[in-house]
Amino acid sequence: MQIKNALVTGVSKGLGKELCLILNSLGYKVHGISRTDQALLDKALVASLSTYHQIDLGDKTGVEQFINQNSTIFDLLIINAAERTFKNFSDFQGNEIESLINNSFTHQLILLNHVLKTMIQKNRGHIIIISSKSGIKGYSTGSLYCAIKAAWISIHESISRELKHTGIKLVTVIPDSFADTSGNKSSFFNKNVQNIQKIIVNLETDQKSRIVFSLTLKTRFKLFLEYCRKAVFV
Template structure:
């Protein structure tokens, strides 16, 4: 019988996490640093990066708007070898389909999809050239697989991100690079708690979740860390729902 694995081990690993200014991205970066990973974090807001460095001085931070294709590529290339990548940065809106502007559509797909494509390409090129493999985790959403009212831009961007996960897993797998996604329901980050503070709105959302609650940041962090780790060494191309069963609900 094979010996059971204990704690996850990231010895000697370097990670890049996008959207580390707040919420899930920040929590993932802090957790990885606590596990001994050399972490680089990207955000477009310098004050958020400064706060993160005050919390964990070892995290290397870079300010860039990841919607800027060329500037982002240069920053990622200058970081050097990356073993673990978490494409977390994302935005959303509540504009109904009939009122969506071209600018809104472009912004949603530039940040939620194209930036992950761009950054993954740079990181994966390095992984392939070094021949050391690696792991990429995309923070997606159940909205990539379920229609959500007034979320046409967001749902289509996350659906594109999910397909990117699967196609990269297929193409990069032979290079020992695993690509997976975490697909949460509503997550109670600081922003999430404000957005779902109305008890009726929150109760209506919970009705769709068999387990009877919304997700916490920690739920997503744990899933992401697991997929990044060698414990998930045979998991590739998975879209991991962190949704309490929402994806299987007919409500």
């Protein structure tokens, strides 16, 4: 069996780190990107990685250098890195808005564009985008984060249509909250990881691109009530 190469953004901690361990256990060669110095990474994570790239995704030059210097053809790309900054929109100062959008969206779009082109040449490959429940419902202090996560869902809706008759499949995951900004995991963390593990295991048998909700029962119920209310009281 041919060994597959997976590129994951935001691997130093949280969900990205778990995904690297899973991919490694499934036989992928895992290539990770984040800003943390490799010497400071968890040992199990380092052992799971074939290559680690210390890149600030907010720095366009760093992303372009990676694209130009890296000759690995990736079978799977996971767009996971995000800056989770929460404050009132009027409290953003100077270039904070631009910087947040560059970190979590624009420069990963450039990476996606590059990897997608190489996948199109082979007519095969998988892309997983980690969006968020925040992308379907805005809340106070979440303006930019919610907008970025909503943008990833829009990107999915367009690109998945463009890829309809190709061998490339796109899965966008909409997870519920699973950890706070300090990295403290909620009880939903493990379930969310299991849900994404299932997606990875089933990639080869997926017939089409799809959006997958990874939500708690409570959120599912709240959304159900909200959509019923919207459907009845337009």
